Every structure is written in C-alpha cells, then in structure tokens.
Amino acid sequence: MRKSVLLVNGGKREATRLLKEEFPVDLIVLTEPRFAHLYDETTEVVLVDDVEDLQTARDTVLTALSGRDVDHVVSPTERGQVVAAFLRAYFGTPGASFEVAHAFTNKYSMKLKLRRSGIPVASGILLTAPEKLLERQSELTWPVVLKPVVGSGSAYTHRIDCADDLRRFLDSPEGAALRACGHAVLAEEFVAMEGEYHCDGVVSGGEVAFAVPSRYLQPLLGRLDQISGSVTLPEDDPDREEILRLHVLAVKALGLEGGVTHMELFKTERGFVVGEIACRPGGAGVVDHVRRHCGVDLWREFIRTSLGEAARIVPRPARGITAHVHLPPAPGRVVDVTPAEEFMAIPDVKEVDMRVCAGDVIGPEVRSSSTVGLIYLETPDLAVLDSRVKEIAEVYRLSVEPV
Template sequence: MKRDILIVGRRRLELVNRLVLDPRLRLSLITEPDCLPIYPAVDAVELVGNVQNLDEVRHAALRLMANRRVDAVVAPAESSIPTGGYLRSYLGLPGIAFDVAHAFCNKHAMKARLRRAGIPVARDRLVPSAEGIAPALRAHGLPAVIKPVWGDGSANIHIVRDETDVAEVARPDGPLLAGGAYDEPPFLVEEFLQFDDEFHCDGLVRDGEVRFTAVSQYLVPSLRSIGSVFGSYTLPVDDPLTLELTALHADVVKAMGLIDSVTHLEIFRTERGLVVGEIACRPGGSGIARNLRRAYGFDTWEHFLATELNDPLPWRPKTPDGTYGWIMFPVRRGTVRRVSDADVFAGLTEVEEVAVKVKPGDVIDGPLYSSSMSAVVHCRTESPADIAALVSAVEDRFTVEYE
C-alpha cells in the first residue's frame, strides 16, 4: 500500500523529483498559486494565499483529508517548516513538532532558546512593528544588524551604522520595509559582531543524537558575500577547531530539542570566542549540499526527506581524501551580454565540476540573495592552505558582462 504524503511549501525543486518519482508514495499538496507549475504530477492540491498562515493551511489540510489520509508531512523550506510542524502537532503525526519547528525558523525564539542553554549568541531585541524600528535601533545601540524574524538565507538583512542608516531602514519605501521577500514585521535587531571567520556545521540527527557532523569554513562571511565570490571548504576531521565546532554543534542541537532531521548551523569566530549565528533544520543552500555529497557521501536532501517521512536511512560517512570546496560567482541585475563557459578552467586540475547558471540574453532582476549565482565550481585540494590560491586562479578566469 502506498503511503500518503502531504507536501506543504512553495518552491523547493531539490525534493520535487525525489517525491514524484517514488512509487511508494501518493502525494497531496498545499501551496500558493504561482508555485503550482513545479508540481505537475500531483493531482490532490489545495491552494492557499500564504503557506505561513496556520489557519488557512489547517483548513486546506482538512479538505484534502476528506478524501485522503495523511501518513507524514513534508515541509522542505524555511517558509513552511513551522507550518509543517503545526500540522504534525495538530494531527498527532510523528516528526518535528510545532514548538521545535517554530524555534528553528523564528530567529528571536531561536536566540532565546540558545541563550537559556548558555550558548553564546549575539544580543538581540524584537521589533514588533514598523513604527518601532528607529526607536529599537537607537535603544539597542549602533552599529547593529536588522533583519526579519522570519527569513531565508541572507534575505533582507541590513547593517545599520549611523543615524543616516536608521532613517533609511525606517522609511516605508526603504530597503527593509519594501525589500521584497520577508519585508513585514516583526523584525530583529542584533548586536553587530566583528569577525573575519565564519563556519558552518552540517549534521544528521537521529533519536535526539548527532550521528554525523561536517565542519566547513566560508571563504568570506555570508553577510559580506552578495556581489562577490562566495563559497566554503571542508576542514580536516582531526583539526582541534573542527572538534571544538563539532562539540558546539551538538550543544546547539540539544538546546533546540531536535530529535530527527538534518542541520545547518552557522558560527562566527569573534574576539570573545565562538558565537552561534543561526541554525536550520534543513539542508544548507548554494553549493553546500553538493560539496557534502562529494566529500563524505552525505546527501543532505536524501536524509532530510527520509526523516520527514519517518524512514531514516542506514548510512556511514566516507573519509574525505583532501579538502573539498565550492566557489560561487555572483550575479548582478541587468541583461547578460557575455559569459565564460566551463572551458576557461581547463588546466586547473583542482577544478572537478563546473556549472554555469546564466547565458547571454538572461535578464537578472528581483531580490539577490547569498545563494544567487552566475556559476559554481566544485574543487578538491590537498589541504585548506591551498584554497586561497585556487580561488584567485578561478576568479581570474571567469567573467560575466552585462548590457
């Protein structure tokens, strides 16, 4: 007998084909109208105005359940993870419950949990309304960072350094309140941390225990990455810093109350030591998932889906033979006139895979995120010490010209 799976979400192509092509599953879907075209093979569909509206999604789920049961809920993105948790709690289904899912996606609730557990995080202040933006920034102290409480990646995050910046982000038509996705209150004001090194830990959690952690370092901190070359690379498993970050990751998972899922944790190295940025209970974006598959055989999307379906996979990581990295080239708004092809990297033996994402005539518009790219290169070097020279070499070869 097929299992009945309810998908709740917007666009998340990483999972669509895996679910649609699985003969063991019968799918139902709750999504928004403009997202429907990416789900052509799902026939039981309810459309909602906003997948983050819990009441709207609950009623949609009950309508679907008039003709189908629900054995598991799959909620694959920041925008729908709390909604998926709410449906599991409401319907008594296994998986990530609402309180845990909400804490992973509401940055204020996340920081509160971590702070209570003694985990080092930035000082923060909740801003419940647009009118409170300027007073909250002044009361918190400058410089500061302001961002949506609900968000994805580096969307709509702003550094506020002085009164000019305060006035800019508080304007109704300014970059924060008219910033496209995630431009509605509440917002979070955070302490502006000085750091040059940012790391990410990507893990697998089963039965409340961290079974695997991969530790990587970003080429540059993600908040500085828009418009510049970005990426990350794996750190040696026996490095003392790797062991320290692995232990911190385990403490964060325990504090968050996660039982089964994958994780993506970001950590800063500051003058006062390691400070936790944010943690997500879904795979990391950009080139991270592919890099982890190459280095450890860790398919984060496969394991995420398996835990959402309550059907965890038997798996053992492989030992990486060297340092694995990904280097992502940015895009900017405009019409692409000319772009290098993969052949420009010929002769660089460290470059093992190239994916060029744009072509002449493409129009780049709308919000740009830390994951917005024109191309991504996957590479392997002997050690982390070789990464900087390789980044310089590939950056010299790849260009995009715009009208």
C-alpha cells in the first residue's frame, strides 16, 4: 500500500527526487514561494509564506489535504524540522517528536542537553537581541561568537573580540542582519582550536548504525572566502575513536530514534568540544563525499529512516583517503571561472561538480555551503592530499564584475 508523505522542504532537491522515484509514496510538498520553481507540474505543492509559521502551516496543509490522510511528515531542512514535528503531533504520525526536533535545531536547548549528559560544549548564553550582550558580557570571556539560535550553514555567524568590537558590529549591516534574522541569538565563548571536524552518521532503532568522521581542511569561521572542504579520517587516526564515542553520546542525549546526523566538533588542547549536531544530511558535498568513500548514501538512508524503515547499511572498504574541496565564491556576475577540465587534469581528482559558469550572478550572502564548485579526490595519504589541494588552489580562478 502506498504511503502518503508530506515533505516540508526548501531547496533540497535530492529528498524530493528520491521520494518520487525510489519510494512508493504519494507526495505533497509544503514549501515557500521562493522555492516553487524547483518543483514541476507532477508534484503537488502547497505554499506558505514562512515555513516556520506553525499555525499557518497546519491550516494550509489541512485545507490542501481535503480529507486525505498523512502517513509520514518528513523534513530535510533545518528550518522545516520543528514544523514537521508539530505536524506529526497534530496528524498523529510517527517520527521525531517536537522535543527531539527542537533539541536538534535550537542550539541553546541542544547545548543544555549535551552539557547535562557530560558532553563538552562551549559556554554560552541566550540573548533576545544581539545588543543584550553589552549588558551580560561579564558572563562570558572574550572573544565571543554570535549566531542565531536556529540556523545552518554559518549564516549570520560572527566572531566578536571585545565590547568595542561589539558596538561596531551592532552599528554595521551585519549586525542589522543578525538582529532581523527572526530568531533569538546565542552568544558562545570562542573555542581556540587545533582543528575542526565533522561526523556523519545513520541512526536506526535508537542506535548508531553507521558513522564516519572527517576533518575540515581548515576551520571555517572567518575563512569562507578561502579554499575549504574536508577529508575522511584514516582508519588508524587516533582521533577516530573519541569522535565516534561523542557522536553516540550526542545521539542518545538528544533522543533520536531514526535519521541521519551531521555533527561538528572542535579539537582543542584539552580534547574535543562538540559544536552542534543536526538530524539531517550534511550539505555542500558531504553526502557525495561519504558515498565516494564507502558507498553509503546518506540521502537514501535519511528518507528510509524518516519513513520508519530500518537502515540498510552495507559499507564497502574505503579506498585510501577521500576528500572534497569547496571553491569559494565572490559576489557579482561571473566573467571567467576555471572549467572542470582543468581540475580533472590534476592527479587524484575523480569528479568535478561546477555550480556556476560565465554570466551567472553570485549573490552577496555567503555561507559555509556556498560554493562555485565541488572537487572530489581520492589520494593514498594525507601528504599527497595537501599537495593536490595546493594544485587546485593554483588552478582556481574566478573573475566577477559588479551587478
């Protein structure tokens, strides 16, 4: 019997494609007008101005259903997960509860639960507006990182070094954008790190069925205009065991029964600190990175576990070191950009996914997932990888003109 699935979505095309092509479901998509062009006439689409407006989403979906039932509510996006959980509770469908979705999306609630479970996290406070930090600065040690309490991709995330720096920030366009983002603000003490890592996993029946740890080529904050990306940790890397242990503890602390996770960590002189964990696939190359590394498709497992099915993890042995490289964007109309063929000529480059070409316009808002293109590599060891990344940086060119 075909299941009826309500997908609360934005621009995640892979989730829509899988539900339409590989799973026997009747699909309804709840999204915002700015994403409507991503869906063709064969997809039933319901529009709301703001997908985070719980009551409007409920009323709009109820009207659109016209008496039909819903078997599952799924959301692959950070902004859609709380409303998806709210709709599950309203329609009585299985899946992550409102409390679990809130813990995985609200960074303040997340850190409270992680800290109570003995998981190391940065010290932080919740602010109703960024200027409130001026009143409460004695509660933290400078520098401080300000970010929306709900968000992804490093959007509206800023390092503030002192009170004078904060005053300048509050008077800047960036400060105004954070103030207007629509969420409370989390202020956290900046974590001095030796490296930044991520761990991507699959949870089935309340247990971690699969996880793979990776290290970013360099920490992301403040470096989004530079070559970035990540590399899977070798099997003999001494940090693997601790990262995998913290991932299991975080999943248990937040109560996830089934789904896909993307956890960020910082390595410090005192050990690892968990930055945050999301219950959806990582963005900007992570899914293809993992698939190339060991054959596990995180998007398929996300859909499968979101529909209440058990994970089907059959990883193959990794072939050396797998990495992906982000090509950083710059705002403006693209005049010239390195073609994929030039990157493919570099040894160990296996795939190039260019996202822009001459004539395209790159917007001013840059996030950690923003990229001109993604390059996937397989190398025998980390020393060779470092050399290949340098070659990519030397070949990369991007020329833009004002719009």
